[in-house]
Amino acid sequence: xxxxxxxxxxxxxxxxxxxxxxxxxxxxxxxxxxxxxxxxxxxxxxxxxxxxxxxxxxxxxxxxxxxxxxxxxxxxxxxxxxxxxxxxxxxxxxxxxxxxxxxxxxxxxxxxxxxxxxxxxxxxxxxxxxxxxxxxxxxxxxxxxxxxxxxxxxxxxxxxxxxxxxxxxxxxxxxxxxxxxxxxxxxxxxxxxxxxxxxxxxxxxxxxxxxxxxxxxxxxxxxxxxxxxxxxxxxxxxxxxx
Ligand code: UDP
Numbered sequence: 001x002x003x004x005x006x007x008x009x010x011x012x013x014x015x016x017x018x019x020x021x022x023x024x025x026x027x028x029x030x031x032x033x034x035x036x037x038x039x040x041x042x043x044x045x046x047x048x049x050x051x052x053x054x055x056x057x058x059x060x061x062x063x064x065x066x067x068x069x070x071x072x073x074x075x076x077x078x079x080x081x082x083x084x085x086x087x088x089x090x091x092x093x094x095x096x097x098x099x100x101x102x103x104x105x106x107x108x109x110x111x112x113x114x115x116x117x118x119x120x121x122x123x124x125x126x127x128x129x130x131x132x133x134x135x136x137x138x139x140x141x142x143x144x145x146x147x148x149x150x151x152x153x154x155x156x157x158x159x160x161x162x163x164x165x166x167x168x169x170x171x172x173x174x175x176x177x178x179x180x181x182x183x184x185x186x187x188x189x190x191x192x193x194x195x196x197x198x199x200x201x202x203x204x205x206x207x208x209x210x211x212x213x214x215x216x217x218x219x220x221x222x223x224x225x226x227x228x229x230x231x232x233x234x235x236x237x238x239x240x241x242x
Contacts, residue, residue: 001019001025001072001080002018002019003016003018003025004016004017004018004019005017007024011031011032011033012028012031012033012046012047012050012193013028013029013193014027014029015027018080022082022184023071023082024081024082025074025078025079025080025081026051027047027077027078028046028047028048028050028051028077028078028079029047030044030045030046032046032197032212032215034212034215035216039215039216043215043222043223044223045226045227046196046197046223046226047077048076048077049195049196049226049227049229050195050196051077051079052076052230053194053196053229053230053233054193054195055070056233056237057162057165057194060240061158061162061190063241064157066154066157066158067188067190068190069081069082069084069181070082082181082183084182084183084189084191086180086191086192087147087151087179087180087181087182087188088122088123088124088142089122089123089137089142089143089151089180090120090123091151091155091180092118092119092121092175092176092177092178093117093118093155093158093159093175093178094116094119094174095112095113095163095172095173095174095175096111096172096174096175096200097109097110097111097113098174099175099200099213101117101175116156116159118152118155118156119131120132120134120137122136122137122142123179134148150188151188154180154190159176162176162194162199165236166201167204168236168239169233170203170204170205170232171201171203171229172202172207173199173201174200175199175200176198176199176200177198178190178192179191179192196210196211196225196226196229197211197212199211201229208225209225210226210228210229210232211225211229
């Protein structure tokens with residue numbers, strides 16, 4: 001499958017057309033942004049790690065019965081995916097308080113929740129991805145009620161699978177962001193990526209941050225953290241396949 005015209009360039013990925021109108025190639029960059037694009041930088045090797053990690057986790061989820069956009073990893077940075085129409089929502093699942101949640105509700109970072117939570121943001125850069133509730137989502141036609149039901153069910157199921165996998169790597173899955181897409185037949189699949197850019201991942205013992213917060217908060221050791229989390233994944237993914 002060869003790359004055709006570039007369809008879109010996002011903050012961390014480029015998307016290309018292919019010979020097949022139903023398939024696209026996603027190409028992962030090393031560019032990093034935070035705070036709605038206000039902070040910009042490069043994390044060397046990130047594109048390779050995010051591509052491989054996202055594909056490995058999506059394969060794991062596929063094996064557990066969760067449909068994704070993944071077709072085939074083509075190279076270090078490029079992956080063939082099903083063309084979907086993205087539901088313009090950021091779906092955030094949390095197991096432990098951190099980031100914007102801690103700030104909004106005045107809750108100490110690290111507080112373990114009694115049960116996982118879900119929230120939605122409207123994917124709209126101009127508006128700064130505002131929080132949105134289910135009634136508003138339906139009211140302005142971003143998704144219908146049955147799609148929201150499916151997305152919630154899939155997101156919590158994904159959380160259980162990923163939490164268990166990361167626990168086997170000695171890593172706590174604090175929170176993460178998912179995006180979903182519609183296939184031509186209207187069915188919902190997991191799309192976008194699952195990587196240290198989109199998840200908070202803490203070492204189980206030391207609680208050291210092994211994710212993009214090292215970049216957001218200028219903690220240093222960003223590249224090392226990405227390499228470390230990828231190493232943990234590679235050491236344990238074979239086990240997860242059994
Ligand atoms: N997240 C993301 N993209 C966004 C916003 C959040 O991938 O545009 C991820 C983030 O990495 C974290 C989770 O979603 O794992 C929850 O992020 P939060 O709402 O706490 O926002 P932040 O503190 O990162 O602004």
